[in-house]
Amino acid sequence: MPAKTERGALLTLFAVVGCLWFGLHAVEYVAARYAPLAAMLPLPDGYGLAMLLESVPAWASGAIGATVWLGLLGSVLLLLRDRAAVLVLSVTVLAALVSLVWGGMAMIDGLGTLGGVDVVQFTGSLVAVAVGCWLFARGAKRSGTL
Numbered sequence: 001m002p003a004k005t006e007r008g009a010l011l012t013l014f015a016v017v018g019c020l021w022f023g024l025h026a027v028e029y030v031a032a033r034y035a036p037l038a039a040m041l042p043l044p045d046g047y048g049l050a051m052l053l054e055s056v057p058a059w060a061s062g063a064i065g066a067t068v069w070l071g072l073l074g075s076v077l078l079l080l081r082d083r084a085a086v087l088v089l090s091v092t093v094l095a096a097l098v099s100l101v102w103g104g105m106a107m108i109d110g111l112g113t114l115g116g117v118d119v120v121q122f123t124g125s126l127v128a129v130a131v132g133c134w135l136f137a138r139g140a141k142r143s144g145t146l
Helices: 004-033 035-040 050-055 058-079 084-108 119-143
Strands: none
Touching (some): 004 058, 058 119, 084 119
C-alpha cells in the first residue's frame, strides 16, 4: 500500500490528466458549436467535432456534451479533492456509455468516420478516460485520500 503522500500525488496526476483530456475536448466542443470562436481557433483538417456533432442525433450529441463537460467538472473536483467528484464522474461514465452506444450504432450503419473522426475510437476513448478517472476517484474516496 503506498504512503498517503504517494496516493495524494497519484490522485493529483489523475486529476491533471482528466482536466487536460476533458479540457481539450471542451475547447473543441465550444469551437464546434460556436462559429465565431471556431474562426478564432482554427483546428487542423480531420481534427474537430463540428461535422461529427452536426451528423449525430440530438440524444447522442447531448451524451457527448454531457460526457465532456461533466468529465471536466469531475476532474476539477478531483483536483480540488472534493468527494463529489465520485458522483459527478459516475454520471460522466453513464453519459459516455450512451455516446458509445451511438458510436456502435453509427459503425453498424456504415458511418465509422465522420468529419475525420473515428466515432468508435472517439466514444471509446471518452468511456475509457471517464471510467479510469471514476475508478481512481472511488478508490481514493475509500482509502481516505479524497
